[in-house]
Amino acid sequence: MPPVNSVTVSESNGLTFLDVSNSFASARISLFGGHILSYIPKVDERERLWVSPHAYLNGERPIRGGIPVCWPWFSDDHGREKGALPSHGFLRTQVWKLVNSEDTDKGTTITLSPSFTRAEGFENDCSVIMKIAVGEALEVLLVTENTGVVPFEFNCALHTYFQVDHIQHTQINGIEGQYKDKLDDWALKSTPVPYTITGETDRIHVAPIKTAEIEVDGSTFTEVVSEGNDSLVIWNPWQGAASISDMDPFGYKHMLCVETSLTQGQTLAPGESHALKQTIIPR
Template structure:
């Protein structure tokens, strides 16, 4: 169906993009991966998302930056040998479809769905959709519905790369409790206070944290509100970015991943629906 007037469709290098421009904000979405690439509220005209300057924007591989969609597993937690199945699942490398769009005084709402939800590693009957609201905030809802006759378990995440002016001038607040440290054999550790990023960081915070704030130079910049999650992931590759082929060696200085996540296994009964939602709130 044709999109509403606030949405322009464009193509580049074989990919299709939806560009949103309304009275409140602009945004860019790639249909490859159902991948949000930009969100700029007009209240301050500052980009909230970070995309690697070396990101592949031609469909050859997942896009580095923005908001990748992880589903139906997170990382390599698929029950097989690492590398046997695609990391973070198979939704971020397929072309999504525009199902619906609408405008109102609060912004622009876009509904997308992937081409398929059954593949090697996940053979269950379900529907998946993503609803994106672009306004004074950006709301992203990843919806999974069990349309089969048997329950199934899945994980998922909105793997958001937030833009920061400089990681060494950035703090996170609102996160408490323990986390699993991937870089230290999954050791359980206490969340630091104040929460600064001072080196390579890959942590799964084991609580349904609802609100986290990203502060830059002592000022609130972006608030991350999560619903339907059982964890929050914080990631920055630091100088390991130099070994990532689609990332600038110094790109780590300007990004911080705070990911609204299900990482502990969610069982969905027949006819049951689950929504993982992240709201990006400019400050």
């Protein structure tokens, strides 16, 4: 199916990209990984997503930055030894297909689906689609449906990398309660106030937090609204970025991950579906 007028298809290094341009915003999507790489609202022409300058854009590895899709498990929570299965699942390393596209008075909507949803570590009958709405806001909806005859459990996340001018001038608002600290043997800790990033950070906030704000230099830059989540993940590798092959050693200064997530296990009975949604609102 050919895309609508607001969508241009291009190829580079063996990957296919969808470039969206409408009266509200521009965006770029890689069909490898069903991966959103860019969102620039025309209200201020400022990029909201960060992609590593050393990201692999040839299909050899998952893309570092943008909005990776984690499914059907988060991180290495797949029930096997770490490294036995791909971190964050297998949807971010396969080619997705364009199911539908539509132009409306609110922008452009694109529907994608992965090539397959059964693989080692997850052998259940289900379907997955992702709907991306590019307009005054960027809406990303990941829908999982149990098409089989037995229930199954899964986790997932929209692992969004936000671009910030400088991490030391950035504050997160709207997050309360406790989080699990991956860097301290999963210790349960209270959310800091004010919430700033001052070192390596890898936290799972174990609450269905709906709205978080990314504030840069005292002004709200982006609002992140989550639906269908049971967690919100905050990540920045800090100087550990130097040990990540597809990151610049100083890339951590200009990115912050705020991830709309299911990390506590979602069970779907036959015929049931679940929708995980993240809305990125320029402010």
